[in-house]
Amino acid sequence: MEDYNNTVVESVVSDKYFKELEVAVKAVQMACLLCQRIQQTLLSKTNDHVQSKDDNSPVTIADWSVQGIVSWVLSEALGSDFVSIVAEEDVQELSKVGAFGLLEAIVKTVNECLAEAPRFGLRAPVMALSTSEVLEAIDRCNSIGGSSGRFWVLDPVDGTLGFLRGDQYAIALALIEDGEPVLGVLGCPNYPVKKECLSYHNGYRRIISRLTSLSSESWDRGCVVYASKDCGNAWMQPLLHKEKKFIWPNSARQIKVSTVDNPALATFCEPVEKANSSHSFTAGVAHSVGLRNQPLRIHSMVKYAAIARGDAEVFMKFARAGYKEKIWDHAAGVVIVQEAGGVVTDAGGRPLCFSKGMYLEGLDRGIIACAGARLHEKIVKAVDASWNSSSL
Numbered sequence: 123m124e125d126y127n128n129t130v131v132e133s134v135v136s137d138k139y140f141k142e143l144e145v146a147v148k149a150v151q152m153a154c155l156l157c158q159r160i161q162q163t164l165l166s167k168t169n170d171h172v173q174s175k176d177d178n179s180p181v182t183i184a185d186w187s188v189q190g191i192v193s194w195v196l197s198e199a200l201g202s203d204f205v206s207i208v209a210e211e212d213v214q215e216l217s218k219v220g221a222f223g224l225l226e227a228i229v230k231t232v233n234e235c236l237a238e239a240p241r242f243g244l245r246a247p248v249m250a251l252s253t254s255e256v257l258e259a260i261d262r263c264n265s266i267g268g269s270s271g272r273f274w275v276l277d278p279v280d281g282t283l284g285f286l287r288g289d290q291y292a293i294a295l296a297l298i299e300d301g302e303p304v305l306g307v308l309g310c311p312n313y314p315v316k317k318e319c320l321s322y323h324n325g326y327r328r329i330i331s332r333l334t335s336l337s338s339e340s341w342d343r344g345c346v347v348y349a350s351k352d353c354g355n356a357w358m359q360p361l362l363h364k365e366k367k368f369i370w371p372n373s374a375r376q377i378k379v380s381t382v383d384n385p386a387l388a389t390f391c392e393p394v395e396k397a398n399s400s401h402s403f404t405a406g407v408a409h410s411v412g413l414r415n416q417p418l419r420i421h422s423m424v425k426y427a428a429i430a431r432g433d434a435e436v437f438m439k440f441a442r443a444g445y446k447e448k449i450w451d452h453a454a455g456v457v458i459v460q461e462a463g464g465v466v467t468d469a470g471g472r473p474l475c476f477s478k479g480m481y482l483e484g485l486d487r488g489i490i491a492c493a494g495a496r497l498h499e500k501i502v503k504a505v506d507a508s509w510n511s512s513s514l
């Protein structure tokens with residue numbers, strides 16, 4: 123384990139948001155273990171614990187359970203009067219008559235996960251939470267955000283489609299203060315810590331999930347990346363292993379963006395689904411700046427983790443006209459990429475705006491995250507040059 127050292131201890135201990143960061147990382151670590159278990163169950167048998175939302179997007183037992191445990195852990199550790207959360211899921215579906223089995227499964231999952239809190243140095247509930255307490259924890263995430271004060275932003279499972287496919291997904295938690303993201307934590311349960319464990323499909327590039335090669339002693343599956351604003355550092359920690367105790371903040375190591383600034387050597391990443399971002403538009407932009415590598419298509423905010431770790435140099439997302447990006451799909455990733463040395467803006471080169479409620483209001487066309495300013499400038503210019511002839 124020579125890669126890991128304790129420089130992180132001094133750096134994190136002096137952090138202004140020390141307490142919040144510690145609790146957030148622990149909550150996300152717990153959520154990652156919960157998701158790994160559920161993903162294995164969902165993949166190994168047909169299961170009716172997957173629902174379709176009004177926009178036809180999927181939501182699973184894991185989305186609600188993670189929202190419940192993160193909400194409960196933050197409130198317990200920081201005081202419920204001080205915790206306000208904007209999150210993706212609501213309890214409407216769970217309150218329907220036919221949802222009893224699903225709700226029962228969520229309550230069981232939440233309690234199993236919270237019972238492990240002492241391994242993370244957190245308090246577990248004195249008694250297992252009742253159904254109404256679990257619903258209350260999920261429902262408490264009803265903040266509407268805004269431009270003043272503090273609120274947390276949670277995407278309990280980002281890339282639910284990737285989660286259901288046994289592929290990449292993330293648990294994303296950020297703290298926003300006076301409209302600016304100040305902490306970002308991304309749990310990436312299928313994203314190997316070690317670069318040598320990354321493998322790619324041919325054709326276009328994908329990170330292969332390693333569900334089949336999980337061994338309790340190998341450090342090759344799953345990590346949490348995190349950063350605190352203006353520290354100039356971003357960190358990565360492996361997920362906690364069976365029976366081990368989580369020692370904060372040991373075993374983290376610093377991550378940095380790639381130093382590659384030659385487009386010919388750079389790799390860009392983008393959403394897997396072309397419904398979420400135009401693959402043809404980004405292919406045109408890539409061609410015009412001289413990006414030659416096949417795109418790396420990854421579900422979820424793991425794309426931001428890939429940029430922060432130096433596994434790719436550019437992330438582009440251009441949703442169809444009319445789609446409004448949500449703050450929980452970007453807040454954590456933005457802090458982490460910036461603190462790892464990267465640049466994140468909209469296509470007009472402006473910072474993303476997290477202060478106007480649940481949407482990234484005023485977003486100019488799409489999102490561009492780059493390892494460095496030179497690449498970023500080239501991509502912004504290329505987007506401008508291609509925009510008018512695109513059908514976006």
Ligand SMILES: Nc1ncnc2c1ncn2[C@@H]1O[C@H](COP(=O)(O)OS(=O)(=O)O)[C@@H](OP(=O)(O)O)[C@H]1O
Pocket residue numbers: 179210277279280281282283284392393394395396397398399420421422423441442445448451
């Ligand atoms: N039409 C459309 N356009 C753009 N974005 C959309 C769209 N629909 C959904 N979403 C949001 O995309 C989130 C997943 O983004 P990804 O980049 O991971 O997409 S992909 O799965 O790789 O295609 C996904 O987050 P989760 O719902 O948490 O999975 C959505 O918030």
Ligand SMILES: [Mg+2]
Pocket residue numbers: 179180210282
């Ligand atoms: Mg969703």
Ligand SMILES: [Mg+2]
Pocket residue numbers: 277279280281450451
């Ligand atoms: Mg999401």
Ligand SMILES: [Mg+2]
Pocket residue numbers: 185210277278279280281282
């Ligand atoms: Mg989600």
